[in-house]
Amino acid sequence: MILYTLAIVLFLVGLYGVLVKRNIFKIIIGLAVIEYAVNLLFALIGYRYGGAAPIRTQGMPQDTLFVDPIPQALVLTAIVIGLATTALIAAVAVRIYEKYDTYDVRKIRKLRG
Amino acid sequence: MLTILVPLLVLMILGAVIALESKDLLSGIISLGIIGFALTIIFLLLQAPDLAIVQIIVETLTLVILIAAILKTTREDTTETFGFKKILLWGIGLIAIAAFLLVTVNIFKHLPPFGSPVLRMAQPYIDLGLPMTGAANLVAAIILDFRGYDTLGEATVLFTAVAGTVAVLRSVGRKRA
């Protein structure tokens, strides 16, 4: 139970970064921390005491105890999609800096002619 | 198992706090690397070698892409000011986060404790994985044979994200009519 609580606290640290910070790059860092926390939570749920990695090798008896392979299959694609969306939002942030010359969210709201 | 996982998780939380509160953006991004590599160790301890391989390589590429984006622009964070408004914002943020934490912990009490199996539908996948598909890696059999449609959607999402990034960063001039 304490492991789940610590993973949720990590999620909340990232959420604090997204809500309170004013620098766009700090918001991007907060989003990345939220992603790590969610992947960690999925992998924690699928563990079983005494289980082995879900790969069958030659000579293994038919009824060995495996950890749950379904959360691992879900997290596997989530990690790579996380990389693609982080790259996309970093590209948009670079273009914003080029136009407004600052990363401050308060100053970006003013439209320039 | 708990005696190794708890210090690693505390290290991840400390790394996240440092990454968000540092004045220099470059040190913030390098602290993000601490979280990623600690997560790789945790995946190895939880018997998930597929995830550990993907996480360590994706972490390295994320650091490279974010540092490339920072070095083209600025390195400093000059937006933090002290004042009454900031303390008010901070207080409201902390209250919202504490409420969220209380509700979520109450919900997670209903799950089985850590280490006992949660899902019932994992057993048919484990038993029928090798005879039906012929693949020894059960995770690969799940994402490419039993649930291959999800992987098709995921490949499309990756393609769209790459197309969007290139469209934003393109530097081909437009003709002005």
Next chain:
Amino acid sequence: MRGMTPIVQCISRLMAPSIFLLGVYVVLHGHLTPGGGFAGGVLIAGAFVLLVLAFGSDEWRSRALNWNATVFESLGLFFFWFLAVMGLIEGVPFFVNVIAKANPGHPYRLFSAGIIPLCNAAIGMEVAAGLFFVFMCLAILKMGEKP
């Protein structure tokens, strides 16, 4: 972006083919060992990113390289979709492992598990080309240029 010193250039010229070979191994043996299409694809992209970082992006600025990257990425996704649709010709539902049903090989060998190694190869190609393309666009971006 500039390149690096000749020591780094020499070492990366030696290391990049080994990393590429490791990526191809991880992709092809995805149904026997941990790894698969996504891990191997990102490894292959990492080999090319190492070369760009060591030699500077001025040599890689040509249009032909970007065109090749887009062709590989689109080919990878199209090949994956084609493998999914291949069963429709024979009359079975969408995305069925037709090769494994027709002639099942021996398990624990390289040429087994039907459609799975081909799907891994297609995904590896798509992920590698896509991520390399994103990195190249960030590297040759010039600030101050009007888009």
